[in-house]
Amino acid sequence: MNVSDASFNRERPDVYGDAHPKALLRGIQEDGDYLLNLANQHVVSSDQFCQDTLKQLFRLAAKYESNPTRFSTPLQGKILISAFYEPSTRTRLSFESAWHRLGGDIMSITDRSTTGIAKGECLEDVAEMFNNYGDCVVLRDNHADSVELMMDTLRIPIINAGNGSDEHPTQAMADLYAIFKWRPDLLESDVPEDRKLTMGVVGIPGKMRTVRSLLKSLAVFANCFKEIVIIHDESVKDELFSPGQREKLEASGLTITLSHDLERELPRLDVTYINAIAWEGDSFETYGGRFSLSASSPLKPEGIILHPLARGEELAKDLDNTPHNWYFSQARGAVFLRMALLTCMVQRAERVIDVV
Numbered sequence: 001m002n003v004s005d006a007s008f009n010r011e012r013p014d015v016y017g018d019a020h021p022k023a024l025l026r027g028i029q030e031d032g033d034y035l036l037n038l039a040n041q042h043v044v045s046s047d048q049f050c051q052d053t054l055k056q057l058f059r060l061a062a063k064y065e066s067n068p069t070r071f072s073t074p075l076q077g078k079i080l081i082s083a084f085y086e087p088s089t090r091t092r093l094s095f096e097s098a099w100h101r102l103g104g105d106i107m108s109i110t111d112r113s114t115t116g117i118a119k120g121e122c123l124e125d126v127a128e129m130f131n132n133y134g135d136c137v138v139l140r141d142n143h144a145d146s147v148e149l150m151m152d153t154l155r156i157p158i159i160n161a162g163n164g165s166d167e168h169p170t171q172a173m174a175d176l177y178a179i180f181k182w183r184p185d186l187l188e189s190d191v192p193e194d195r196k197l198t199m200g201v202v203g204i205p206g207k208m209r210t211v212r213s214l215l216k217s218l219a220v221f222a223n224c225f226k227e228i229v230i231i232h233d234e235s236v237k238d239e240l241f242s243p244g245q246r247e248k249l250e251a252s253g254l255t256i257t258l259s260h261d262l263e264r265e266l267p268r269l270d271v272t273y274i275n276a277i278a279w280e281g282d283s284f285e286t287y288g289g290r291f292s293l294s295a296s297s298p299l300k301p302e303g304i305i306l307h308p309l310a311r312g313e314e315l316a317k318d319l320d321n322t323p324h325n326w327y328f329s330q331a332r333g334a335v336f337l338r339m340a341l342l343t344c345m346v347q348r349a350e351r352v353i354d355v356v
């Protein structure tokens, strides 16, 4: 890096769209019971938590984010087992960062071939051993049934950090956390119709775990959304939704429409969420090659872009230095969101609630 590159990086704002989380602290009344109830709960799917529980998690995340050096010991004496059998930059490192920031210790497995699984050991037996070694498990696995199999013998809580094409619930929580930091007014009890969001989702809900979990989370907050536009390629129409998926989302109050024309939709989208990666078996496929965003796309001037990352050609780097970029804030906020969730799951919430 030459000197001018270095000074550019220093002067650049940390993250565009880095709204102050204190708006969430002011906007959500603390109710510790919801957080205490998360003790020892497994986190498997995005539809397992009610709106009140999620709001309390967002509030605690905002408390951590507002004062990142205030809480350095809530997880002291606790051990996280971080098991990632599929590549990850953000999820593994943000979970581990979250745990470290709160004073806990970590055992990390990044390759299943270094465990007894390589000798044929079943996941139920691995989970039985995990009970002896740690206080919480975070698992990423390309098999959809791995989390459920481990839950059969686990007596410590497990977080699904992405299971094949099924779900990625903490990513969806981080997505919502970013949206509510941008628009804290949406957390008011009665959102007027003209303040509700129109959101575009570029992706395949039936094949992409981030999109599947996101839509379930949006359904929990259906009162905040006017319309969800699923933007997809004609060629995937037969596998766009899993059986019953769209019906269930609509039954919970979401209005879902479909479009093949991203450029036509962009000017009316408050939030554009884009993802192109889907896990299939042991590898990933990239979809939606004909959809891409750049600084010259006809975005609504105040509209924001979210992306779970890693990015490909669908998200041009010339957007990074524009106010549309909320994807870096989304990734950064995931650390604080995961700090909040982990604190509650390992029964340390009482150390941080009622503390200002």
Ligand code: CP
Pocket: 087, 088, 089, 090, 091, 092, 162, 168, 171, 308, 309, 310
């Ligand atoms: N968003 C996400 O899951 O990123 P990683 O694959 O890098 O963890």
